[in-house]
Amino acid sequence: MIVVRCTQPGDVDALVGLASETGPGLTTFKPDRPALAARVERARRTLEDKAQAFEAGYFFVMEDTATGDVAGVCGIETEVGLEQPFYNYRVSTVVHASKDMGVWTRMSLLNISHDLTGYAEVCSLFLSPRYRTAGVGGLLSRSRFMFIAQFTDRFPQRLCAELRGHFDENGESPFWNAVGSHFYQIDFNEADYLSSHGKKSFVAELMPRYPVYLDLLPDTAQHAVGVTHKDTAPARKMLEAEGLRYENHVDIFDAGPVLECHVADLRTVRESVLARVKIGEHGAAGDAKSLVSNTLLEDFRCGATTGAVADGYFMLTSEEAAALRVNEGDQVRVLTSYPRAK
Numbered sequence: 001m002i003v004v005r006c007t008q009p010g011d012v013d014a015l016v017g018l019a020s021e022t023g024p025g026l027t028t029f030k031p032d033r034p035a036l037a038a039r040v041e042r043a044r045r046t047l048e049d050k051a052q053a054f055e056a057g058y059f060f061v062m063e064d065t066a067t068g069d070v071a072g073v074c075g076i077e078t079e080v081g082l083e084q085p086f087y088n089y090r091v092s093t094v095v096h097a098s099k100d101m102g103v104w105t106r107m108s109l110l111n112i113s114h115d116l117t118g119y120a121e122v123c124s125l126f127l128s129p130r131y132r133t134a135g136v137g138g139l140l141s142r143s144r145f146m147f148i149a150q151f152t153d154r155f156p157q158r159l160c161a162e163l164r165g166h167f168d169e170n171g172e173s174p175f176w177n178a179v180g181s182h183f184y185q186i187d188f189n190e191a192d193y194l195s196s197h198g199k200k201s202f203v204a205e206l207m208p209r210y211p212v213y214l215d216l217l218p219d220t221a222q223h224a225v226g227v228t229h230k231d232t233a234p235a236r237k238m239l240e241a242e243g244l245r246y247e248n249h250v251d252i253f254d255a256g257p258v259l260e261c262h263v264a265d266l267r268t269v270r271e272s273v274l275a276r277v278k279i280g281e282h283g284a285a286g287d288a289k290s291l292v293s294n295t296l297l298e299d300f301r302c303g304a305t306t307g308a309v310a311d312g313y314f315m316l317t318s319e320e321a322a323a324l325r326v327n328e329g330d331q332v333r334v335l336t337s338y339p340r341a342k
Contacts, residue, residue, distance in 0.1 A: 001323040002071065002136065003303040004143035006047065007040045007059045014070035015040070015061070022126055029073060029124040039075075046078070047298045054082035058147065060300075062127070062140050065323045071131040072140045075124035076147065079156055081117035087203055088113045088162075088258055089212075091225065091248040110212040110225075113249060119160045119260065120148075125235050135304060139291065141238045142335070143302040145268035146293045150300075150333050152263060159263050160249075161239055164229035165256030168220070175255035178221035183208060191253055203252065225255045232256075242267050272335040275314040279321055279328045282307050290336040292316070294326050301325055308336045 007015070012033065019031035030036075043059035045051040056079065062072035080086040090113035097104045122144050127137050148155055167173050176188045183206050184191055194202065214222050226246060228236045236259070243266050244259035251258065263269060274295070282305070292314060293302035301324045307315050314334050316324070326332060 001065050001303050001305075001320055002062060002131075002139065003065055003301045003323050004060050004062045004072075004074070004140060005301045006299065007043055007061050009037075009040055009044075011061055011070060012037045012040060015073065018070055018073060018126065018128060021128055029075075029126055043075075053079055058144075059124070060143060060147075062131070062136075062143075064131075071136070072127040073124055074122070074126075074140055074144055076144050076155075077121040077123060078154065079118050080121045080160075081114060081119075085114060085203075086117050086119075087207070087252050088116060088249040089252055089255070090115060091214075091250060092211075094211075108214040108225075110214065110250075112207060112252070116158075116160050116249065116258065116260070118156055119158045120155045120263070122159065122161045122239075135289070137234055138238055139302070139304045141235060142242065142268060142291055143293070145242055145266050146272065146291055146302045146333055146335065147300055148263060148266065149269045149272045149335075150293065150295055151297065152269065155263055157263055158260065159244070159266070160258055160260040161244055162251055162258050163236055163239075163256045164232045165251055165254030166224040166227040167229060167254070173224070173254040174218070174220035175224040176253055178217045179208075179212060180253055188253065195253070207252070221255075226250055226257045227255070228257060268335050272333050273309055274331055275309045275312055275334050277321060277326050277328055277330045277332055278313045278315050279318055280315055281317060282315055288336050290314070290334050292320075292324065292335075293333045294324050295331050295333060296325065299325055309334050 015036045016031050016033050019029050022029060039059055042051060042055055042057060046056045046058060057075060057077040059075045061070050063070055089110040092109050092111055093106060094109050095106050125141055127140050165173060173188050239259050244261045246257045247260050249258035250256060288308040290307055291302060291304055303324055305320055314332055
């Protein structure tokens with residue numbers, strides 16, 4: 001069974017290898033052994049309630065329990081911007097009009113914003129190309145919402161997700177080339193690296209002091225604002241299905257969209273239910289597909305299977321129960337979806 005679970009210190013080597021498969025722009029998951037080891041340790045302290053509010057965060061890996069292979073990774077930061085500022089551009093509108101000249105123009109501005117300070121953030125989503133088959137990416141992404149649904153008291157009221165922005169066929173960010181490169185005097189990857197390691201003072205020191213008029217930028221940069229990287233488009237679709245929406249905030253480096261919503265409005269929070277485990281073989285359940293997780297904080301595990309809750313119980317095979325670390329009669333959280341009628 002493929003499960004998503006909390007990271008452990010022994011995962012660091014596998015995480016370094018997995019991070020080497022990512023491309024530019026995934027700020028929060030770089031192939032840096034000390035940084036990844038520190039993040040695993042930070043997640044452990046968070047689970048044990050030993051982390052301070054500004055550093056609290058959760059980190060998960062997707063594991064194929066049959067082989068032990070680490071196939072993907074995802075994370076949740078509990079409250080962003082409490083120690084290091086959480087910068088975004090807010091896309092707003094300004095109107096210039098002259099009655100005497102008969103001129104009326106409407107333009108878009110980019111304003112530096114701290115609006116998302118204190119939000120929880122889902123981040124670091126990456127699935128190895130080796131495992132990009134139907135349903136696997138959905139499990140990886142939605143497992144975070146199963147965790148949030150089970151432990152809502154550990155999170156603030158609002159949630160966001162920064163998505164990678166558009167890169168051209170040469171692997172370059174048109175928005176960075178038009179804006180950031182002129183102010184920071186370093187290339188995108190170096191700025192991304194510094195930001196991912198918490199060295200963000202240069203952003204405040206060198207960022208534009210005034211709003212940026214989008215109309216003054218090259219067309220390639222204008223068209224990149226709010227556009228998702230082609231490899232991240234499936235992740236955006238899943239997040240939008242969960243209830244997150246683009247609300248005119250974008251990343252300050254590549255102008256990738258920031259999605260956001262209230263935690264209470266997440267589909268998984270609204271629709272998942274608790275049930276008791278029965279051990280046996282799956283029967284007919286209308287081809288229903290379900291995400292199922294245990295209710296353990298420090299040993300949280302989430303997987304996908306067939307079936308639905310019936311009379312307060314959910315059926316798992318003995319192999320699935322072992323992979324999820326549950327026994328008959330234990331409580332699990334279940335999110336069931338049914339195929340659309342043809």
